[in-house]
Amino acid sequence: MSVTTLATMTAPSPAAATIPAFGAPALPGFADPRKLRGEAARKARQNQVFGNLTPRAYEDLVFRLRTITGSVVLVSDPAGVKRVLVDNVANYPKSEMEQRFFRALFGDGLVGTEGDLWRRHRRIMAPAFDPRSVASYGPAITRACDAFYGRWDAVPEGGVVDLPSDMSGLTLRIIAGTMFSVDTDDVIGLVADSMKDGFDISQFNILDILPITGPIRMRRRERRMAEQFRPLDAAIRRMIEAREKDPQGPAADLLGRLVTAHLDSGDAAMTEREIRDQVITIFIAGHETTAQALNWTWYLLSQHPEAEARLHAELAEVLGGRTPTQDDLSKLAYTRRVIEESMRVYPTAPGISARVAKADDEICGLKVRKGEHIAIAPWILHHHAKLWDQPARFDPDRFLPERSAGRHRFAYLPFGGGPRVCIGQVLAMNEAVLILASLAQRYTLRLAPDQEVALQANVTLRPKYGLRMTLHRR
Numbered sequence: 001m002s003v004t005t006l007a008t009m010t011a012p013s014p015a016a017a018t019i020p021a022f023g024a025p026a027l028p029g030f031a032d033p034r035k036l037r038g039e040a041a042r043k044a045r046q047n048q049v050f051g052n053l054t055p056r057a058y059e060d061l062v063f064r065l066r067t068i069t070g071s072v073v074l075v076s077d078p079a080g081v082k083r084v085l086v087d088n089v090a091n092y093p094k095s096e097m098e099q100r101f102f103r104a105l106f107g108d109g110l111v112g113t114e115g116d117l118w119r120r121h122r123r124i125m126a127p128a129f130d131p132r133s134v135a136s137y138g139p140a141i142t143r144a145c146d147a148f149y150g151r152w153d154a155v156p157e158g159g160v161v162d163l164p165s166d167m168s169g170l171t172l173r174i175i176a177g178t179m180f181s182v183d184t185d186d187v188i189g190l191v192a193d194s195m196k197d198g199f200d201i202s203q204f205n206i207l208d209i210l211p212i213t214g215p216i217r218m219r220r221r222e223r224r225m226a227e228q229f230r231p232l233d234a235a236i237r238r239m240i241e242a243r244e245k246d247p248q249g250p251a252a253d254l255l256g257r258l259v260t261a262h263l264d265s266g267d268a269a270m271t272e273r274e275i276r277d278q279v280i281t282i283f284i285a286g287h288e289t290t291a292q293a294l295n296w297t298w299y300l301l302s303q304h305p306e307a308e309a310r311l312h313a314e315l316a317e318v319l320g321g322r323t324p325t326q327d328d329l330s331k332l333a334y335t336r337r338v339i340e341e342s343m344r345v346y347p348t349a350p351g352i353s354a355r356v357a358k359a360d361d362e363i364c365g366l367k368v369r370k371g372e373h374i375a376i377a378p379w380i381l382h383h384h385a386k387l388w389d390q391p392a393r394f395d396p397d398r399f400l401p402e403r404s405a406g407r408h409r410f411a412y413l414p415f416g417g418g419p420r421v422c423i424g425q426v427l428a429m430n431e432a433v434l435i436l437a438s439l440a441q442r443y444t445l446r447l448a449p450d451q452e453v454a455l456q457a458n459v460t461l462r463p464k465y466g467l468r469m470t471l472h473r474r
């Protein structure tokens with residue numbers, strides 16, 4: 001379920017969809033507004049991700065939904081998800097609207113292209129994300145964590161930190177250091193500035209899909225996006241030019257691969273404009289997502305002291321006070337489970353891109369017609385009553401190998417799946433584990449007393465009113 005599909009939903013169903021809560025602590029997104037009154041009901045309604053959906057979404061595994069422009073098949077059966085994303089993937093390209101939306105954001109970056117262009121670029125970029133390359137980024141991640149301590153050490157005991165801003169700052173520095181081998185404040189500052197108001201989709205609505213208003217609004221959006229990233233363009237051009245003069249160094253990072261592909265075969269492999277689009281894509285897609293995953297993890301830990309205590313015990317045993325390195329990853333099993341469970345409860349990408357059927361097909365017994373839209377939503381999959389036991393409960397141990405054994409691989413989809421799976425998946429997981437282990441060893445965070453927590457699904461799942469937390473040394 002993408003943002004573009006969401007815009008086509010018909011009016012809210014009178015019985016809005018709610019996830020069975022099973023008496024879990026009242027986490028935002030899981031309370032049933034029908035059972036509440038006044039302010040509590042308002043908050044619950046505001047926190048419903050995909051609140052226009054019928055309650056069937058959390059009970060049925062594959063069914064057809066009516067929308068203003070036609071029908072959408074909502075697929076939550078893991079076998080059906082696999083059919084769309086893997087087994088019959090050639091039949092299900094990203095929808096036209098989805099591609100246009102992401103092209104407005106990222107140009108010819110990997111997220112919004114299809115076909116040969118996407119395949120060629122993905123092939124050039126993939127080696128920079130394989131496990132061996134990702135392992136080589138370990139020291140840069142450790143260095144960034146070491147450098148970050150100073151920021152929180154300067155905060156007085158019990159003082160308030162602006163968590164989203166701090167997590168974005170840290171993950172941005174890591175992307176800049178690992179993918180492009182830069183740590184200069186000018187580029188990093190410009191990326192942060194271009195993102196400070198989030199993605200320009202909050203006004204995405206029915207007018208965007210109507211034949212006359214749609215193209216006009218899209219052109220306006222494209223102009224605004226170009227404006228938003230313009231200050232960055234010159235800095236990125238300088239980065240590319242510097243590397244073209246020295247293609248071998250300083251490291252065989254992603255920028256090196258992009259520039260070498262361009263120098264070796266000219267525009268046949270990648271034009272300068274395409275390099276710029278990929279650099280922006282990785283800067284944005286590569287830091288905002290990981291930062292949101294960490295924000296929700298800190299929040300969930302603050303609400304679940306038992307899980308937090310177990311995390312602290314593992315960190316004391318494995319690290320005993322030192323900053324973790326790549327070699328510690330295999331021993332930080334509980335830390336990893338905390339991140340995995342946090343991305344189940346609050347998936348950073350609540351809906352993956354809408355796909356469209358090129359030809360008739362059948363998904364888990366449901367006949368799909370050529371041209372129909374297919375929606376797959378991690379938010380729904382991760383909270384589906386038929387796929388998870390007590391889906392509204394935060395329980396990192398559900399990712400223990402013995403408890404994961406019978407689970408279908410496509411019931412859990414924080415990074416998507418198939419050929420279009422997140423290219424940065426391994427990097428993101430390693431990075432999130434190393435950051436959490438480094439910081440949780442030294443600090444505990446609690447929700448600031450006046451902080452309201454609410455969900456905002458806007459490509460990524462963000463804390464709507466920010467997340468100010470009080471900082472406590474351990």
Ligand code: HEM
Nearest residue numbers: 110111285286289290293348349352353415416422424428
């Ligand atoms: C917790 C962190 C992250 C999450 C939850 C996440 C999630 C996702 C998801 C769900 C998709 C698939 C979207 C679809 O099928 O429509 C995706 C694609 C992508 N992600 Fe990530 N991502 C994360 C981190 C990263 C990082 C660190 C990078 C790069 C350094 C990255 C770069 C990309 C790119 C380039 C794509 C498009 C891939 C393609 O279509 O070939 N992501 N991500």
